[in-house]
């Protein structure tokens with residue numbers, strides 16, 4: 642069953658230099674009870690896609706298309722209805738908890754907040770629920786540590802606190818944007834393990850944005866790859882790792898340390914002035930005449946795999 646369905650989403654920023662087409666005609670489904678990875682080079686539009694779902698983009702953004710979630714089109718809800726969905730039905734776990742946590746409130750109080758806001762609990766009950774949540778996130782001595790402030794927590798512990806906050810109201814969908822960025826490798830894998838456990842235990846779905854294909858391999862059921870504002874491949878993670886379809890995805894795999902770290906030649910295109918034809922053609926070793934002039938649609942390949950490449954037309 643589909644939990645969230647994005648159709649023809651466009652998120653454009655109007656800037657002095659031109660229109661930045663950060664998300665361009667994206668269609669993507671997130672199923673119930675699945676973890677979907679979203680990968681792609683820096684600046685390809687991953688964060689903007691996640692922020693579009695939550696409608697957290699700035700005023701100068703034009704957002705068009707349809708985002709269906711539990712019978713509603715999120716893009717058509719009013720701000721009050723949307724506030725009700727944020728944190729309760731769709732939670733976010735973003736990178737850099739230090740900038741997302743309030744420095745002058747205790748961790749316990751901040752994790753209590755969603756319980757008060759969305760579940761109507763009084764502070765004393767919310768506090769108890771917050772402490773259980775911190776315990777579930779494996780924060781040691783949660784009753785004492787809940788009284789501490791963000792700066793008294795290590796980076797890993799702060800991320801655990803953010804995860805507790807995100808999962809407090811049992812959201813159906815969690816949007817996690819690089820949740821382990823900047824953490825030590827060992828802490829990273831503990832956080833990933835924790836997220837997998839908590840998300841699966843609750844039967845929630847997750848969209849996880851990551852640069853790290855190893856993280857995606859560990860955590861995801863399916864993967865979606867973005868290039869220059871577009872989805873270029875969607876596939877089961879195991880098919881993707883063993884046999885990626887799109888030439889860009891083949892390049893991504895070759896750039897992994899265990900495969901020789903061969904970088905993809907060239908740079909990703911500007912989102913203001915995108916190449917004609919296939920956006921990847923200037924960097925593609927398989928580029929044909931057609932790729933220079935025609936924009937490929939996304940083709941159904943096999944096994945639910947979809948690839949935006951004329952090799953599969």
Ligand SMILES: Nc1ncnc2c1ncn2[C@@H]1O[C@H](COP(=O)(O)OP(=O)(O)OP(=O)(O)O)[C@@H](O)[C@H]1O
Nearest residue numbers: 654661663682683684685686687688689690699912
């Ligand atoms: N408020 C804004 N105004 C104008 N352009 C923006 C704005 N926010 C993002 N962009 C542009 O939109 C594009 C996509 O940005 P986005 O943050 O989604 O990339 P990303 O894939 O998340 O990259 P990273 O992996 O580095 O986080 C970038 O070119 C970025 O500069």
Ligand code: NI
Nearest residue numbers: 687688689818
């Ligand atoms: Ni990002």
